[in-house]
Amino acid sequence: MTGEAIAVRLPRADIEAELAAARRPFFKALGTWVRNQPLGTVSLLGIIFLIFMAIFAPQLSPFDPVVPHYDEMLAAPNAEYWLGTDQYGRDILSRIIWGARTALYIGFTCAILGSTLGLVLGVASAYIGGWFDLVIQRMIDVFLAFPLIILALVAVAVFGTGTDKVIIAIALPFVPECARVVRAGALALRELPYVDAARALGFSNLRIILRHIVPNCMATYLIMLTSFLGQAILTEASLSYLGLGVQEPNAAWGLMLQGGAEEYAESAMWIAVFPGLAITLAVFAFNLFGDALRDTLDPKLRAR
Amino acid sequence: MRKYIFKRLLLVIPTLFGAAALVFIMLRLIPGDICEIRMAGDGGYFDKAAVDTCRGEMGTNKPMLTQFVSFVWGLMRFDFGTSMWTGQPVLTEVALRFELSLQVAIMSTIIGVIIAIPLGIISAVRQNTWLDYMVRGFSIAGIATPAFWLGLMIIIGLLVSTQHFLGTPWMPPITYIPIWEDPVYNLSMLIWPTVATGYRYSAVVTRMTRSALLEVLREDYVRTARAKGLWEKVIIRKHALKNAMLPVVTIIGLEFAFLMGGLVVTEQVFNLNGIGKLFIESVLNNDYTMTQSLVMLVVMIFVMVNFAVDIGYAWLDPRIRYN
Numbered sequence: 001m002t003g004e005a006i007a008v009r010l011p012r013a014d015i016e017a018e019l020a021a022a023r024r025p026f027f028k029a030l031g032t033w034v035r036n037q038p039l040g041t042v043s044l045l046g047i048i049f050l051i052f053m054a055i056f057a058p059q060l061s062p063f064d065p066v067v068p069h070y071d072e073m074l075a076a077p078n079a080e081y082w083l084g085t086d087q088y089g090r091d092i093l094s095r096i097i098w099g100a101r102t103a104l105y106i107g108f109t110c111a112i113l114g115s116t117l118g119l120v121l122g123v124a125s126a127y128i129g130g131w132f133d134l135v136i137q138r139m140i141d142v143f144l145a146f147p148l149i150i151l152a153l154v155a156v157a158v159f160g161t162g163t164d165k166v167i168i169a170i171a172l173p174f175v176p177e178c179a180r181v182v183r184a185g186a187l188a189l190r191e192l193p194y195v196d197a198a199r200a201l202g203f204s205n206l207r208i209i210l211r212h213i214v215p216n217c218m219a220t221y222l223i224m225l226t227s228f229l230g231q232a233i234l235t236e237a238s239l240s241y242l243g244l245g246v247q248e249p250n251a252a253w254g255l256m257l258q259g260g261a262e263e264y265a266e267s268a269m270w271i272a273v274f275p276g277l278a279i280t281l282a283v284f285a286f287n288l289f290g291d292a293l294r295d296t297l298d299p300k301l302r303a304r
Numbered sequence: 305m306r307k308y309i310f311k312r313l314l315l316v317i318p319t320l321f322g323a324a325a326l327v328f329i330m331l332r333l334i335p336g337d338i339c340e341i342r343m344a345g346d347g348g349y350f351d352k353a354a355v356d357t358c359r360g361e362m363g364t365n366k367p368m369l370t371q372f373v374s375f376v377w378g379l380m381r382f383d384f385g386t387s388m389w390t391g392q393p394v395l396t397e398v399a400l401r402f403e404l405s406l407q408v409a410i411m412s413t414i415i416g417v418i419i420a421i422p423l424g425i426i427s428a429v430r431q432n433t434w435l436d437y438m439v440r441g442f443s444i445a446g447i448a449t450p451a452f453w454l455g456l457m458i459i460i461g462l463l464v465s466t467q468h469f470l471g472t473p474w475m476p477p478i479t480y481i482p483i484w485e486d487p488v489y490n491l492s493m494l495i496w497p498t499v500a501t502g503y504r505y506s507a508v509v510t511r512m513t514r515s516a517l518l519e520v521l522r523e524d525y526v527r528t529a530r531a532k533g534l535w536e537k538v539i540i541r542k543h544a545l546k547n548a549m550l551p552v553v554t555i556i557g558l559e560f561a562f563l564m565g566g567l568v569v570t571e572q573v574f575n576l577n578g579i580g581k582l583f584i585e586s587v588l589n590n591d592y593t594m595t596q597s598l599v600m601l602v603v604m605i606f607v608m609v610n611f612a613v614d615i616g617y618a619w620l621d622p623r624i625r626y627n
Contacts, residue, residue, distance in 0.1 A: 142322030145603050147561030149568060150583075157587045157595050158330050234450055238569050241452050242584050257453060262573070265456065266463040266473060273460075276453030284448035 033296060040292020046285035054101040061094035065251040074268045084270035087260035092270060096278050098251035103282060106167055106236045106246075111228035113171040118178025119214070119221050125179065126186035127209055136179070143176035152235055156244045166245045170235050178224045185220050189213050219297040226290035230283045237279045253279045308618050308625045316607055323603045324376050327596050332368070334592075341590055361386070375596075384597035389589045394597045397582060404480045404494070405567055405578035411498040412563055416505030417556065423506075424513025424552075429540065431518060439510060446507025451566040455500040455573035462496070478575050497574045501566040505559055512555040516548040523547075550620055557613030561606055 034041045053060060062082075063069075069089035077084040083092040125136040143151070155169035189195065190213070198208050239245030240254030248255065256275035265272055334341070339358035359365045378385060384394035427439035459475070466474035476493045483490040520526065521544055529539045568580035575581075579598065586594035618624045 138318065138322065141319050142326055145319050145323050145607050146326075146599070147565050147602065147606060149565035150561075150599060150602050153568070153583065153587055154327065154330055154595070154599055157590075157592070158334050230448070234448075237450055238452065238565070241450075242569065242572060244584070244587060254450075257456060261456060262459075265460045266467070269460050269464075272453075272456045276450065276456065279450055279453060280445070280448050283450075284444065287444065287448055 037292040037296065039288050040296075043285040043288035043292065046281070047289055050100055050104060050282055050285065053097050054104045057098045057101045061091070061097040063091035063094040065090065065095045065098040066249045074264060074271075076268070077270055083274045084268065086256070086271050087264060087268075092256070092274055095251040095256055096253065096275060099253040099256065099275065099278065100282070102163070102246055102250060102252040103233050103236065103279075106163065106170070107229050107233040107286075109167050110171040110174065110232040110236075111225050113167070114174025114228055114232075115178045115221055115225040117171075117175045118224065119182050119217060121175060122179035122182025123186045123209060123213055123217060126183045126190060127205070127213065133183075137183075140176040140180050143173065144180070146173065148173045148231070149235055149238060152239060153244065156239065161244050161247055163246050163250070166236060166239055169239070170232050174224075174228050174232075178221075178228075181224060182217050182220055185217055186213055189216050223290070223294050223297060226286065226293050230286035230290065233279065233286065234283050253282075305618065305625055309615055312611060312614055312618075316611055319607055320604065321376070323607075324379055324600060325372070327599050327603075328372055328375055331592050331596055358388070379600055384600075385593045387586075387591055387594045389586070389591040389594065394594055397594070398579065398598070398601065401578045401582055403482065404576060405571070405580060407483065407490075408494055408497050408501065408567060408570075408576075408578070409563060411494065412502035412505055412567075413556070413560070415498060416502040417509055419502075420506040420509035421513050421552070424510045425517060425540065425545070427510065427514045428517035428521065439514070443507040443510040443514075446503045447511075449503065450569075451500050451504060452569040452573045454503060455497065455570050458496050458500060459573070476574065478577075480577065494576075497567075497570045497576060500570050500573070501563060504566060505563055508555060508559050508562075509552060512552050513548065516551045517544060520544045520548045546620065550617065553613055553616050553620065557610050560609045564602055564606065 067090070069085065069091075072081070072085050072089040074087055075081050075085040075089070081091050081093070083096065085091055086095070121136065125133045146154075151173045152169040155172050156165065159165040159168055195208060195212055198212055203211075236245055236252070237254030237257075240252045241257050243258060246252035246255055253275045257272060260268075261272035261275075339355045382395065384398075386393050387397055390397065423439050423442070427436045430436050462475065463473045466472065476496055477489060478493070480493070481489050517540075521540075526539060526544055529543050530536075534543075564580075567578070568583055570576075571578045571580035572584060579601075582594070583598045583602075585591070586598060
């Protein structure tokens with residue numbers, strides 16, 4: 001019905017203009033986005049900078065992040081150690097640069113893992129329906145009764161500490177959260193006429209899911225993924241700070257705030273200030289980017 | 305309304321039961337025998353007799369189903385068993401620390417909401433002015449700042465400023481005294497963790513209030529109210545605010561989960577002997593009975609808070625009651 005209405009209203013030239021707009025080159029689209037989302041652009045630049053830092057950590061960091069310099073312990077920021085050194089004489093700037101690698105590695109892995117498994121579960125739950133949907137939904141209810149960090153802590157109690165186990169611990173709570181949101185969207189999609197049409201044409205269930213349902217869940221998927229990025233980095237920092245995440249001597253921002261940061265809070269406050277600033281700015285950038293992406297992809301979701 | 309409360313209460317039971325099952329299963333997923341892990345000394349040596357006693361106490365030598373039934377039966381009677389670390393009943397350990405955590409949680413919620421709602425209203429009413437930008441900056445920063453780092457910064461700020469102005473560095477006290485015994489002492493100790501955990505709370509609620517109010521202010525009935533010349537203050541207070549409060553109430557409930565998470569970390573920063581610290585210690589010490597009891601306690605509180613929020617929601621919005 002709506003298709004007809006549009007076809008009647010739009011003259012041929014307009015349709016062609018729309019088609020041209022849909023085909024316009026990537027950089028032009030990017031330009032429009034930059035103009036509409038100045039904050040999103042700034043945060044995107046920040047994220048690119050972070051990724052750059054993470055990839056080129058060995059080249060960028062002036063010192064080895066792990067090797068202690070016992071003659072340079074607790075040095076204040078100076079020309080050699082720009083952000084000072086910690087209680088073992090390790091360069092804080094280098095540890096922050098290597099910490100970006102840890103944070104982004106864990107952040108991206110958790111977010112992609114959590115939202116992808118959530119997408120699969122959500123679409124399957126909506127499409128299969130019936131008792132399968134019912135069982136999955138009640139299980140999701142149970143998982144959502146756990147606050148994120150509490151569930152992550154239980155997972156740490158079960159699997160233990162260390163980078164790989166922390167990834168499981170953080171990704172686990174994301175799966176039901178994403179599945180719930182994806183399912184809601186997929187349920188509505190399932191009822192749309194073009195899905196009926198595809199079924200009437202005799203397409204297999206797998207093809208309908210992959211070609212017609214999943215592509216339309218992509219906006220939700222990307223929104224969830226970006227919102228998980230900031231959360232994952234924050235949760236990893238919290239777990240590492242508690243001594244239950246990434247372990248010494250690896251460089252991780254949360255871990256840098258543990259121990260020396262508190263002990264020397266007054267005499268060497270640079271130990272506590274800079275890694276926390278790194279966490280805050282990184283999460284800030286991912287959150288702002290997530291908001292901008294959400295506004296672009298789905299204005300209806302803006303309220304949340 | 306009474307029927308709605310009853311129906312909603314019935315939904316709580318399977319969720320709690322499922323949570324108990326999840327915790328039970330997860331802690332049995334730990335590779336190996338929890339008694340052996342717990343009792344293992346240096347070099348993996350452990351006392352056979354001690355492990356056997358432990359198994360007897362934990363009931364791990366009984367069939368899985370029997371264990372689960374006794375676990376759930378214990379939860380229903382608030383009998384959480386004894387801590388594997390201290391040997392004290394879990395409930396005794398919790399009772400010692402509950403008051404402190406509860407006080408910080410309540411103060412953070414109250415302070416967070418009291419700051420957030422007026423800020424959100426101002427920000428929405430004065431949309432796109434410098435006031436709005438300031439409030440938005442405050443709230444975006446609040447969502448990104450980790451509670452434990454804010455706590456550390458508060459400690460450093462206190463140390464440096466007291467050193468500068470009083471001559472001697474001052475740290476908040478760490479021994480808990482109830483607020484009705486010595487309010488000044490109590491507040492001088494707990495106001496700082498409250499700020500550290502409450503900041504995120506108020507940031508999230510501010511954002512929600514702002515966006516909800518902006519949406520409501522675009523509704524037709526608000527335009528009608530303006531057209532008939534109603535005073536702007538009355539429009540906001542009487543017409544817009546109550547409707548805008550619906551999503552805000554939801555987010556207050558949801559954020560309570562984050563608050564409890566934030567509390568776990570913040571207690572560590574301020575060295576407060578609360579539930580959060582007990583939780584971290586239980587995980588670090590492989591005190592599985594304590595971990596599973598505390599998780600269930602947190603889940604119970606969270607589920608009950610969400611139950612209360614849903615009731616509040618139904619009270620604000622009659623449509624929910626009748627569906």
